[in-house]
Amino acid sequence: MIPASFDYVRPGSLDEAVSALAEHGDEAKLLAGGHSLLPLMKLRLATPSVLVDIGRLGELSYVNDAGDHLAIGALTRHHDLHHDPVAMHHAPLLSFVAGRIGDPQVRHRGTIGGSIAHADPASDLPAAVLALGGTLVARGPGGDREIPADRFFQGFLESALTPEEVLTEIRVPKATAGHAYQKFVRRAQDWAIVGSVVARVDGRVGVALVNVGPTPVRADAVETALAGGASAAEAAELAAEGLEPPADNNATPEFRRHLARVLTARALAEAGL
Amino acid sequence: MSILGNRVLRKEDPKFLTTGGTYVDDLPLEGAAHVVYVRSPMAHARIRSIDTSEAVSAPGVVAVYTGDDVDLEPMPPGAPFANPAMVRPWLAKGVVRFVGDMVAAVVAETREQAVDASELVFVDYEPLAVVIDPEAAVDNETFVHEEAGTNVVFRIPEDFVSVGMAPPEAATEPPGLFEGCDVVVRQRIVNQRVAPCPLEVRAAASLWEGDHLTHWTTTQAPHAVRGSLAQTFGVGEEQVRAIAPDVGGGFGAKIGGYPEELLVPWIARRLDRPARWVETRSESMLSLGHGRAQIQHAELGGTRDGRLIAYKLGVIQDSGAYPGFGAFLPTMTQMMLTGVYDITKVFFTDISVATNTNPTVAYRGAGRPEATAAIERMVDIFAAEIGMDPAEVRRKNMVGNDRFPFTTPTGTTYDVGNYEATLDRVLEAAGYAELRAEQRRRRGAGGPKQLGIGLSSYVEITNGIPGSEFGSVEVLADGRARVRTGTSPHGQGHVTAWSQLVADQLGIAIEDVEVLHGDTDLVPRGVGTFGSKSLQSGGVAVFQAAEQVVDKARKLAADLLEANPNDIELDKTNRRFHVAGTPSASKTWVELAQASGDEGLSAEVDFAAPGPTFPFGSHLVVAEVDTETGGVVLERIVAVDDAGRLINPLIAEGQVHGGLAQGAAQALMEEMCYDDQGNPVTANLADYEFVSAAELPSFETYSMETPTPINPLGAKGIGESGTIGSTPAVQNAVCDALLALGVRHVDMPTSPIRVWRAIEAAKGKK
Numbered sequence A: 001m002i003p004a005s006f007d008y009v010r011p012g013s014l015d016e017a018v019s020a021l022a023e024h025g026d027e028a029k030l031l032a033g034g035h036s037l038l039p040l041m042k043l044r045l046a047t048p049s050v051l052v053d054i055g056r057l058g059e060l061s062y063v064n065d066a067g068d069h070l071a072i073g074a075l076t077r078h079h080d081l082h083h084d085p086v087a088m089h090h091a092p093l094l095s096f097v098a099g100r101i102g103d104p105q106v107r108h109r110g111t112i113g114g115s116i117a118h119a120d121p122a123s124d125l126p127a128a129v130l131a132l133g134g135t136l137v138a139r140g141p142g143g144d145r146e147i148p149a150d151r152f153f154q155g156f157l158e159s160a161l162t163p164e165e166v167l168t169e170i171r172v173p174k175a176t177a178g179h180a181y182q183k184f185v186r187r188a189q190d191w192a193i194v195g196s197v198v199a200r201v202d203g204r205v206g207v208a209l210v211n212v213g214p215t216p217v218r219a220d221a222v223e224t225a226l227a228g229g230a231s232a233a234e235a236a237e238l239a240a241e242g243l244e245p246p247a248d249n250n251a252t253p254e255f256r257r258h259l260a261r262v263l264t265a266r267a268l269a270e271a272g273l
Numbered sequence B: 001m002s003i004l005g006n007r008v009l010r011k012e013d014p015k016f017l018t019t020g021g022t023y024v025d026d027l028p029l030e031g032a033a034h035v036v037y038v039r040s041p042m043a044h045a046r047i048r049s050i051d052t053s054e055a056v057s058a059p060g061v062v063a064v065y066t067g068d069d070v071d072l073e074p075m076p077p078g079a080p081f082a083n084p085a086m087v088r089p090w091l092a093k094g095v096v097r098f099v100g101d102m103v104a105a106v107v108a109e110t111r112e113q114a115v116d117a118s119e120l121v122f123v124d125y126e127p128l129a130v131v132i133d134p135e136a137a138v139d140n141e142t143f144v145h146e147e148a149g150t151n152v153v154f155r156i157p158e159d160f161v162s163v164g165m166a167p168p169e170a171a172t173e174p175p176g177l178f179e180g181c182d183v184v185v186r187q188r189i190v191n192q193r194v195a196p197c198p199l200e201v202r203a204a205a206s207l208w209e210g211d212h213l214t215h216w217t218t219t220q221a222p223h224a225v226r227g228s229l230a231q232t233f234g235v236g237e238e239q240v241r242a243i244a245p246d247v248g249g250g251f252g253a254k255i256g257g258y259p260e261e262l263l264v265p266w267i268a269r270r271l272d273r274p275a276r277w278v279e280t281r282s283e284s285m286l287s288l289g290h291g292r293a294q295i296q297h298a299e300l301g302g303t304r305d306g307r308l309i310a311y312k313l314g315v316i317q318d319s320g321a322y323p324g325f326g327a328f329l330p331t332m333t334q335m336m337l338t339g340v341y342d343i344t345k346v347f348f349t350d351i352s353v354a355t356n357t358n359p360t361v362a363y364r365g366a367g368r369p370e371a372t373a374a375i376e377r378m379v380d381i382f383a384a385e386i387g388m389d390p391a392e393v394r395r396k397n398m399v400g401n402d403r404f405p406f407t408t409p410t411g412t413t414y415d416v417g418n419y420e421a422t423l424d425r426v427l428e429a430a431g432y433a434e435l436r437a438e439q440r441r442r443r444g445a446g447g448p449k450q451l452g453i454g455l456s457s458y459v460e461i462t463n464g465i466p467g468s469e470f471g472s473v474e475v476l477a478d479g480r481a482r483v484r485t486g487t488s489p490h491g492q493g494h495v496t497a498w499s500q501l502v503a504d505q506l507g508i509a510i511e512d513v514e515v516l517h518g519d520t521d522l523v524p525r526g527v528g529t530f531g532s533k534s535l536q537s538g539g540v541a542v543f544q545a546a547e548q549v550v551d552k553a554r555k556l557a558a559d560l561l562e563a564n565p566n567d568i569e570l571d572k573t574n575r576r577f578h579v580a581g582t583p584s585a586s587k588t589w590v591e592l593a594q595a596s597g598d599e600g601l602s603a604e605v606d607f608a609a610p611g612p613t614f615p616f617g618s619h620l621v622v623a624e625v626d627t628e629t630g631g632v633v634l635e636r637i638v639a640v641d642d643a644g645r646l647i648n649p650l651i652a653e654g655q656v657h658g659g660l661a662q663g664a665a666q667a668l669m670e671e672m673c674y675d676d677q678g679n680p681v682t683a684n685l686a687d688y689e690f691v692s693a694a695e696l697p698s699f700e701t702y703s704m705e706t707p708t709p710i711n712p713l714g715a716k717g718i719g720e721s722g723t724i725g726s727t728p729a730v731q732n733a734v735c736d737a738l739l740a741l742g743v744r745h746v747d748m749p750t751s752p753i754r755v756w757r758a759i760e761a762a763k764g765k766k
């Protein structure tokens, strides 16, 4: 419960943060809300030698209406996203999902950038951004880079970010035609045993699943079936196609496949499909 | 008007809710070294070598000790009658036997340094075969303790008969046990292992001043700690001061002493400086004793018209790697075997075994919840089998009010009860008929969300381990009263309840009563707090001591007022003694206390109740079960509890609330799991499904008060009833929801995957 010793720097700006990462390389870790990183450090499963604390960079905390899309600063806390009027209006899915994360303490500390960068397949926001077809903006020593959500999640706790990059902004299309998030948990504060997110964007239906593999995944077969005119019930039956879900104390792979189908059917219905 | 029976707010709460109490970790202890234990990551292994050289030279390290360094007599067996070859070493010697077994103690200037250095202790382990499953342990193919040559700690009845603790005829199953039964139902039931999870984890701190030891520890029984310290360190009890400062919960797991705690004074003496150990939550999950852990084979027989005739329960008790109190839990299960029912023919067996897991201990209910869970589940299975309403089967078989004192076929004598009334009351409060109608409606509609209604009627034993408890009352020169109690509260509200008892007798304000506890220098004797014993033992002692103080004061007032003691009255409103009919001739408590001289106005009582008491009640749970996901939502928990006379109904209700939450959590959420290699897989509060308020409905609680004749207060214990009654009610509700789908039983915790599998299996059968 006591982390290994580490150095601590607190850059005063985004640029300073990028330089600090460039200086320390992969010895360093960004610290945002700390609600994924610090538990790992306390158990000594993560032992970074330098923490670059960006938690107080106000410049990265915002929700902006950017015309056809919404731009969300990486340091926006789950609580703020959940209650943000712009988000509630233009991306109600994201705002709803943020309100389903953990408990109030977690939502007041955890950030959307931290959640996406951590790339935990059991987390809620990554799947939501996937379903929405969002874009991630990263700043490195060479400047800004845009990464489509579909190419961002690369493996278990592995993202497309390089150790020198800071995730600065999350962009999602405006989507108000209907949405749902079916998060199946035993306790209110838990990570999803399985979750199914449905987003309706410009006549397209995006479906993404939580905690059914090493990364959050798009339910491609469901999306394709829906696009081809299948009913929601028929499409949901395909939700487990291609999945290799993990086994843990709460679920076997088989149960997870079953839940993926049931929850997707419910989410599609809830989204008005 | 008496203050007894009033919902007095707890005096101790402002402290706990604001500035906080003082826990062992908070104590300023100048110069204390910090102890961190190195624990085994393997469930069973031979230790080839331990290399401490790097750790010893790490920054801040004061000392590193291994098993060979500890020059203390071996720890006493965890319980009398336990297999002596299974005694726990102070630190592992040659073999580790569960994940979390201690192999070394690292002592450093700061806790951080000790943790860093503990990672530099290199242990070369040679893995040994493990035995994790208690049923497999019985087969004795792999031994937890090679030297013991068996994993069996003892068997009931065989071993109890052979030492004369049970009569010879008890050794074998009575012939024709199930004769006369139209129907016999059988079920294997797992009463799973759970982790007690007190908010405050274990901690100990020790200071030697010459040959005098002061030891602070988070315990439920400081006087027992004093005794074991005196024994361990070969000093007199008067040389040891054991202090339980504020204690953040225990649930039974903090009754006994652990080697982690008892080694702290050894380290302090060896280093000639104070030392402190505070465990982490992760350590607590691994090595604070676990509870329950029984596998039960139950058979219940009766007639088609719902009369229960015969019951047989075979238990396999998982005692963990170093069997202690956990091995004995089945003796309590046996005592409470038939619950509230008049079942005349019974047979109980137990095999307590060692496994490569953390030792089991008492946990809220300790053996009685296991009895209630088994019989209450079996009654429901029996009712389903004969197609009768489970409430009806219960009613038909309950021990009637005219039968008390009632001796059960396992030899337990219940003091007094009114069982059927609790059932009536809970059915009425819940609206049973309407609930059943709603259930039928949903079954007919066939949707995914089905309703389950679960009942449980329980009786349990409190103050089950007879003995006397200490209490004293003294009126101080300023007119306030000081109480010393041998009970050791860790959340139960004794300070308020004992103040009420004294205020009621003396007429002194509750705020003017001070209650001292948990310090062996301030309280000469004591047993502590466990088994829901405190009010009916220590509370009565305080109550009687207060009565004696009033008598003494009356005599003194008579002397001073030159009257006959029989003519002296205590005016509780004005807090003075006066001659009957002459209020002006009076003496106040202050005057009397000052006049009492060296003798003082005080009295001590050691109260030994003539026997245990048996609280009872009925609980009803409404659960909505999602038959597609296996998810369960508890919609209602309705509880009717009778713990005799209530001194403070608010405190009693609080105990019921906590109990209901913990009991429901066992049924629905919690399980301490090991994989087949003995690795704990629920070793933190993210993986271990510790319940929160969000998973629980608002409790609907009702109390009845049937006073017990066993003690002058008429009070029974209420600390564990909630846990005992609610667990089977929740489990029965989940099973009841699935009955129409052909599911007969779901083991606890009734998690989504278990519910889903049960439904799938039933589909397969159809």
Ligand SMILES: Cc1cc2nc3c(=O)[nH]c(=O)nc-3n(C[C@H](O)[C@H](O)[C@H](O)COP(=O)(O)OP(=O)(O)OC[C@H]3O[C@@H](n4cnc5c(N)ncnc54)[C@H](O)[C@@H]3O)c2cc1C
Pocket: A029, A030, A031, A032, A033, A034, A035, A036, A037, A038, A039, A074, A075, A100, A101, A102, A103, A106, A109, A110, A111, A112, A113, A114, A115, A116, A117, A118, A122, A123, A124, A125, A161, A165, A166, A167, A168, A189, A190, A191, A192
């Ligand atoms: C009790 C508990 C319950 C929780 N329940 C849930 C839940 O139900 N659902 C859920 O989705 N999550 C849950 N979480 C996780 C929570 O949402 C985390 O806050 C979130 O996943 C990480 O955000 P953070 O800001 O705390 O990141 P941190 O912990 O600070 O960082 C996480 C990782 O991301 C990196 N990082 C952070 N910010 C950036 C950035 N801007 N650019 C690049 N890298 C960055 C860090 O270096 C680190 O590796 C829970 C956490 C706790 C403690």
